[in-house]
């Protein structure tokens with residue numbers, strides 16, 4: 222491999238590394254959904270994990286949407302994404318019979 226190509230490949234690699242770092246930071250930063258009440262997507266996800274399953278639940282628990290209401294469409298998207306992910310992960314769990322249940326039948 223010639224020296225010039227090695228240098229170009231090294232530059233590409235460092236550019237890819239920088240892009241990867243930027244993407245990781247963007248995707249791991251909390252996104253504010255409700256500006257009025259300072260509610261982030263992480264707080265919505267946590268509320269869904271704790272049992273919230275509707276916009277009413279989120280409004281009661283987090284107060285989002287109670288001021289200007291402009292956050293409601295985005296909050297709905299986050300909520301539905303969380304619920305879909307929760308349902309898919311629940312469906313992927315294989316339901317094994319309890320140990321010894323065949324003896325009871």
Ligand code: FES
Pocket residue numbers: 254255256257258285286287288289290291292293
């Ligand atoms: S942005 Fe959520 S109530 Fe105003």
